[in-house]
Amino acid sequence: MAKAKVSVFFCKECGYESAKWLGQCPMCHEWNTFTEEPIVKKGAGHKSIAKSGVTMTAPSTLSQVSLDTRDRITSEIGEFDRVLGGGIVSGSLTLVGGDPGIGKSTLLLQVCQKLTEKGHHVLYISGEESLKQIKIRANRIGPFTDCLKLLCETSLDVIEEILQREKPEVAIIDSIQTMYREDVTAAPGSVSQVRESTNSLMQMAKGLGITIFIVGHVTKEGTVAGPRVLEHMVDTVLYFEGDRNASYRILRGVKNRFGSTNEIGVFEMRSTGLVEVLNPSEYMLSGRPADATGSVVCCTVEGTRPILVETQALICKSNFGMPRRTAAGTDYNRVNLLMAVIEKRVGIGMADYDAYVNVVGGMKVTEPALDLAVVMAIFSSYRDISVPADTIVFGEVGLSGEIRSVSQVEQRVKEAIKLGFKTCILPKSSLDLIEERDRISLIGVASVRDCYAMFRNQS
Numbered sequence: 001m002a003k004a005k006v007s008v009f010f011c012k013e014c015g016y017e018s019a020k021w022l023g024q025c026p027m028c029h030e031w032n033t034f035t036e037e038p039i040v041k042k043g044a045g046h047k048s049i050a051k052s053g054v055t056m057t058a059p060s061t062l063s064q065v066s067l068d069t070r071d072r073i074t075s076e077i078g079e080f081d082r083v084l085g086g087g088i089v090s091g092s093l094t095l096v097g098g099d100p101g102i103g104k105s106t107l108l109l110q111v112c113q114k115l116t117e118k119g120h121h122v123l124y125i126s127g128e129e130s131l132k133q134i135k136i137r138a139n140r141i142g143p144f145t146d147c148l149k150l151l152c153e154t155s156l157d158v159i160e161e162i163l164q165r166e167k168p169e170v171a172i173i174d175s176i177q178t179m180y181r182e183d184v185t186a187a188p189g190s191v192s193q194v195r196e197s198t199n200s201l202m203q204m205a206k207g208l209g210i211t212i213f214i215v216g217h218v219t220k221e222g223t224v225a226g227p228r229v230l231e232h233m234v235d236t237v238l239y240f241e242g243d244r245n246a247s248y249r250i251l252r253g254v255k256n257r258f259g260s261t262n263e264i265g266v267f268e269m270r271s272t273g274l275v276e277v278l279n280p281s282e283y284m285l286s287g288r289p290a291d292a293t294g295s296v297v298c299c300t301v302e303g304t305r306p307i308l309v310e311t312q313a314l315i316c317k318s319n320f321g322m323p324r325r326t327a328a329g330t331d332y333n334r335v336n337l338l339m340a341v342i343e344k345r346v347g348i349g350m351a352d353y354d355a356y357v358n359v360v361g362g363m364k365v366t367e368p369a370l371d372l373a374v375v376m377a378i379f380s381s382y383r384d385i386s387v388p389a390d391t392i393v394f395g396e397v398g399l400s401g402e403i404r405s406v407s408q409v410e411q412r413v414k415e416a417i418k419l420g421f422k423t424c425i426l427p428k429s430s431l432d433l434i435e436e437r438d439r440i441s442l443i444g445v446a447s448v449r450d451c452y453a454m455f456r457n458q459s
């Protein structure tokens, strides 16, 4: 007789399930990410969402469903509300992911502060820190009212009981990797435990109508399951990015059932917690060298928001047969493609040159509008002629070397005008779309050749 299976293997990056151990995950293609875990008995602890009076049995029409403007609470932290799509939706489950130490606990504690100031009842459940440690952090952030309750607990069975009793409007779970359910035999932080715990929290959020925020650490090593495992279960997924050593932080929405994704919020970490950066363009451009070669400002759009970033390129003679290419803050393959376009369409022997391309400020820009800026920066460094500091550039480069139009042209130009730029180099085909012509001079380019001609004329 065949032996009953007692364990399965999970990819701790993406949660892919397999009956046997695999070296590479077929779903996310990460290597060496499989861990063995005991099988979770199906149906254990699953409760119907229909409890607590919400009947889901009869189908209803859209007009029968009533909407309430109170369904969104604003946190008064503008950047946070923006990423959520205009405020916190009641009864939603939101995941806030990010590297350890990036500021997830700080951000959520600040959200707690703003919410409790307005009289909302919030319960902050920490499985990582003691009450004293939370108090030390809270002291740095500022005064709190008594509407905020703290709890150190890791058992979800206990947490459920407390949530039922206390009925807070908002609950924070810091972090999901420390929580466990007694009926799941796997260790806290394992894929099955993290999944089942999130499932329970989902039931609590929908059943009790509590808005829940879950903190999830992104970890590369160890046996802790990453937040990607639970992305599909929650309503909203926010990732906190940024260099731990630099002070800015970017909060990015990657999934949102109640608003648009790809919105970003920009924060700066100070000694008193996170501070909103209301004008990210100014922030990203601070410290820009005047008249340096190989430096071009590009206007990219994140979600609905134009942000100016500085693009730098350094082109120098290669000492080996194989030129070095690096790209920081943008796509490496895209840079290679652009260099091939330059080689073929302009006729510069790029194969003899090393190229280092960098988007300054820690933003990762993958938008095609950056192409033209990368190309201009490469030309500028190659010819050793600087692009005037008050010039802004955007446009997509096609394989034939043509410059193609991009989205939201008008908005990009407006942002440039707002920050005092005097010249804008943009795709020729986009020229007609712009009405504001008196405050900025517009130069339309049709091909990378046109672009290169600008550098040739100057010398």
Ligand code: TYD
Residues within 6 Å of the ligand: 098, 099, 100, 101, 102, 103, 104, 105, 106, 107, 137, 140, 141, 269, 270, 271, 272, 273, 274
């Ligand atoms: P934290 O919120 O604990 O990170 P996470 O929960 O994502 O692991 O933030 C930790 C870092 O933030 C820590 O290195 C110290 C820094 N920090 C400040 O610089 N200023 C502050 O006011 C606070 C509260 C933290």
Ligand code: MG
Residues within 6 Å of the ligand: 104, 105, 106, 128, 174
């Ligand atoms: Mg923390």
